[in-house]
Amino acid sequence: MVIKYELTKKDKNCKARLGRITTPHGSFETPVFMAVGTQGTVKTLVKEELEEIGSNIILGNTYHLWCQPGSDVVREAGGLHKFMNWDRSILTDSGGFQVFSLAKLRDITEEGVTFRHHKSGAKLFLSPEISMKIQNDLGSDIMMCFDECPPYPSSYEYMKNSVDRTLRWAKRCIDAHSRKDEQGLFGIVQGGIYPDLRKYCAEELKKLPFDGYAVGGTAVGEPKELQNEVLDYTVPLLPEDKPRYLMGVGSPGAILDAVERGIDMFDCVLPTRIARHGTAMTSKGRLVIKNKEYERDFTPLDPNCDCYCCKNYTKAYLRHLFKANEMLAYRLLSIHNVNFLVKLTDGIRQAIKEDRFLEFKEQVYKEYGLNESDKDF
Numbered sequence: 001m002v003i004k005y006e007l008t009k010k011d012k013n014c015k016a017r018l019g020r021i022t023t024p025h026g027s028f029e030t031p032v033f034m035a036v037g038t039q040g041t042v043k044t045l046v047k048e049e050l051e052e053i054g055s056n057i058i059l060g061n062t063y064h065l066w067c068q069p070g071s072d073v074v075r076e077a078g079g080l081h082k083f084m085n086w087d088r089s090i091l092t093d094s095g096g097f098q099v100f101s102l103a104k105l106r107d108i109t110e111e112g113v114t115f116r117h118h119k120s121g122a123k124l125f126l127s128p129e130i131s132m133k134i135q136n137d138l139g140s141d142i143m144m145c146f147d148e149c150p151p152y153p154s155s156y157e158y159m160k161n162s163v164d165r166t167l168r169w170a171k172r173c174i175d176a177h178s179r180k181d182e183q184g185l186f187g188i189v190q191g192g193i194y195p196d197l198r199k200y201c202a203e204e205l206k207k208l209p210f211d212g213y214a215v216g217g218t219a220v221g222e223p224k225e226l227q228n229e230v231l232d233y234t235v236p237l238l239p240e241d242k243p244r245y246l247m248g249v250g251s252p253g254a255i256l257d258a259v260e261r262g263i264d265m266f267d268c269v270l271p272t273r274i275a276r277h278g279t280a281m282t283s284k285g286r287l288v289i290k291n292k293e294y295e296r297d298f299t300p301l302d303p304n305c306d307c308y309c310c311k312n313y314t315k316a317y318l319r320h321l322f323k324a325n326e327m328l329a330y331r332l333l334s335i336h337n338v339n340f341l342v343k344l345t346d347g348i349r350q351a352i353k354e355d356r357f358l359e360f361k362e363q364v365y366k367e368y369g370l371n372e373s374d375k376d377f
Contacts, residue, residue, distance in 0.1 A: 001184070001211050002023070002024065002141075002180070002181065002182065002183060002184045002211060003021065003022070003023055003141070003142060003184030003211035003212060003243070004021070004022040005019055005020070005021050005022075005211075005212065005241060005242055005243045006019060006020045006022075007019050007240060007241065008020055008029075009352060009353060010352075011351075011352045011355050011356075011357045011358075012355045013355060013356075013357070013358050014260050014357060014358055015235070015260060015261055015262040016031075016259050016260055016262065016348070016351075016352050016357040017030075017262055017264070017352065018030070018031075018349055018352045018353060019243070019264055021057075021089075021243055021264075021265075023057075023089040023141035023142065023184065024141055024182060024183075025081065025087060025088055025089045025090070025141050026056060026087075026088050026089055027056075028056035028057055028089065029349055030243065030264035030265060030349075031255075031259050031263065031264050031265070031266070031345050031348050031349060031352075032056070032057060032264070032265055032266070032345055033250065033255065033266050033267070033268075033341040033342055033344070033345045034055075034057050034058055034059045034091060034265065034266065034267040035050065035055055035058050035059070035267075035271065035272070035338045035341075035342075036058070036059045036061070036267055036268065036269045036272070037058045037059060037060050037061075037084070037086075037090075038060075038061040038064050038269065039061065039064045039065060039068065040060060040065060040074075040080060040083060040084040041084060042055075042058060042272060042334075042338065043272045043276070043330075043334060044272070044327070044330050044331040044334045045272075045331070045334055045335060045338065047084070047085055047086050049308070049335055050086075050338070051088075052308070053307070053335070053338055053339045053342050054339075054342050054343075054346070055088070055338070055342055056088050056089060057088060057089035057090065057091060057141075058086065058088070058089075058090060058091075059090070059091050059092070059093065059267045060080055060090055060091070060092045060093075060138060060140060061092070061093060061095075061098070062092050062093055062094055062095035062131060062134050062135055062138070062144075063093075063095035063097075063098035063099065063102075063126075064098070065080070065092075065134070065138060066095065066134045067117065071133070071134040071137035071138055072137060074137060074138055074139075075137040075138075075139070078139075079137075079138065079139030080092075080138040080139055080140060081139065089141045089142070090138075090140040090141055090142075091140060091141065091142040091143075091144070091267070092135050092138055092140035092142070092143055092144065093144050093247075094131045094135070094143075094144040094145055094146040094147065094173075094188075095126055095131050095134065095146065096113075096126075096131070096144075096146050096147050096148065096149055097149050097247075097248070098118070099113050099115055099126055100148065100149045100150075100151070101149075102118035108148065108165075110165070110168070111127055112125055112126055112127025112128065112129075112130065112146075113125070113126050113127070113148075126146070127146070127172075128145070128146040128169045128170075128172035128173045128176060129172060129176040131145075131146035131173070132146070132173050132176040132177050132178070133176070133178075135183070136177070136178050136179050136183065139179075139182070139183065140183060141183060141184060142183070142184045142185075142186060142211070142212070143177070143183055143184065143185050143186070144185075144186050144188060144214065145166075145169065145170045145173040145185065145186065145187050145188050145210075146169055146173055147166040147169060147170070147188045147190060147216060148162045148165055148166050148169075148190070149190070149216055149217055149220065150162045150190070150192060150217060151220060151221070152192065152193070152217075152220045152221045152222045153192075153193075153222075154192055156194055156197075159190075159191060159192040159194055159197055160197060162190065163190050163191050163197050163200065163201045166188070166190050166201065167201065167204050167205070170187050170188075170205060170208060171208065173185065174208060174209065184211035184212070185210055185211055186210055186211060186212040186213060186214050186243075186245060187205040187208060187210040187212075187213050187214070188205075188213075188214045188215075188216040188247070189201050189202045189205060189213060189214065189215050189216060189234060189237075189238070190216050190217045191217065191234075192217055193222065193226060193229075193230060195233045198230065198233060198234045198237070199233070199237055202234065202237035202238060203237070206237075206238075206239060210242070211242065211243075212242045212243035212244070212245060212265075213238045213239070213242055213243075213244060213245070214244075214245040214246070214247050214265075215230070215231065215234050215235070215238075215244070215245070215246050215247065215263070216247050218230055218231075218246065218247070218248070218249070219247070219248040219249050219254075219268075220248075224253075224254065224257075227249075227254070227257075228257050228258075228261070231246070231257075231258055231261040231263065232261060235261050235262045235263060236262075238262075243264050243265055244262060244263050244264045244265070245263070245264065245265035245266075245267075246258050246263045246265070246266055247267065248267065248268055249266050249267075249268055250266055250267065250268020250269070250270040250271060250341060251268070251270060251376045252281065252340075252341070252344055252364060252368065252376055253364075253365065253368065253370050253376040254376070255341070255344065255345070255348075256348070256361045256364060256365070259348055259352075259357070259361075260357065260358070260361060266345075270337075271334065271337030271338045271340070271341055272334045272337065272338065274337065275330060275333035275334040275336070275337045276330045276333075276334070278290040278322045278329070278333070279333075280301055280302070280333055280336055280337060280340075281336075281337050281340040281341070282301065282302040282304075282305070282340070283302055283304040283305070283367055284302070284367055284368075285367065285368040285369055285370075285376075286368075286376070287301065287302075289301070289315060289318045289319050289322060289333070290319060290322050290323070291319075294315040294316060294318075294319045295316060295319060296316055297314065297315040297316050297319075298314045298315070298316050299314060299315060300313070300314060300315070301313070301314075301315055301318060301333075301336055302336070302340075305336065305339065305340065305343075306339075306343075307335055307336050307339035307340075308332075308335050309332040309333065309335050309336040309339075310336060313332060318332060318333065344364075347360060348360065
């Protein structure tokens with residue numbers, strides 16, 4: 001196995017667990033948040049800023065890098081690590097989520113998916129084999145299987161057919177993976193809100209030689225309680241000696257809920273996306289810096305934060321930057337938000353080491369003013 005996982009500690013009071021993942025580009029502790037570098041960059045941030053924040057693994061987007069600049073260009077550059085000058089770990093998604101989220105018209109067959117480019121309208125085709133070829137070209141440390149990500153809600157019949165197809169595609173991904181000694185591959189458990197389909201999918205995937213397993217098909221519009229229910233009956237089905245990855249989740253409350261249920265890895269565009277709209281994650285909850293109340297507030301964005309933004313600038317200045325449409329505003333808030341989630345997972349890991357994760361979660365929830373059913377962003 002290229003990807004090595006070591007389970008180092010379990011919290012005595014819940015299913016939260018501490019681990020270490022080793023990839024060809026280094027090792028890091030889990031639970032971990034992965035900032036999303038959709039097109040070979042975490043938007044507005046340079047690698048030194050990510051390193052200072054403490055990011056040890058980031059995510060690249062197969063679909064977007066395939067479209068621009070092309071995986072062949074990245075391969076010729078020496079792979080995504082060299083292309084973007086990042087020498088720590090990279091995980092790439094399969095491209096499947098973008099096919100189903102961006103394409104208005106698509107035709108799903110056994111071979112793959114025919115759809116239209118989200119900007120040009122050009123006809124495209126993506127299959128398990130093509131997804132593996134793109135990800136092999138990119139050279140990520142961890143690749144994801146090409147799967148179908150059905151919408152919520154979906155009927156039982158549709159979901160059953162989708163799961164069967166996802167399992168067949170998973171086997172084709174393994175067969176098409178041409179760099180097994182250099183890149184790991186994770187399987188994705190689908191099944192929607194149906195416990196028996198989740199169990200069926202997980203049991204079948206465990207028969208295949210994957211380096212880790214992801215829970216897919218959540219964070220697609222379902223209520224938070226339903227997402228937690230899915231995790232309650234899905235996570236126990238996954239092997240203890242492999243990493244567990246919840247795809248597309250990045251709000252503080254959702255991360256805490258999932259860690260409590262035994263999840264190790266998270267990714268989301270949320271921190272940089274909301275930063276571009278003037279929203280900050282802080283130790284006291286959501287803060288919209290554009291609001292009038294901050295016009296003469298000469299205190300840091302978050303007095304409990306050690307990021308570059310909070311150490312050097314005030315709320316009044318940040319509000320001014322946003323009102324003036326200055327690009328520096330997006331950079332500073334992005335630095336802060338990514339730092340916030342990385343430091344949140346730092347705190348989570350320390351709490352697990354000390355068997356006090358549940359108290360840590362309760363404290364964060366209280367500071368945020370959240371209830372268990374709230375979606376915090």
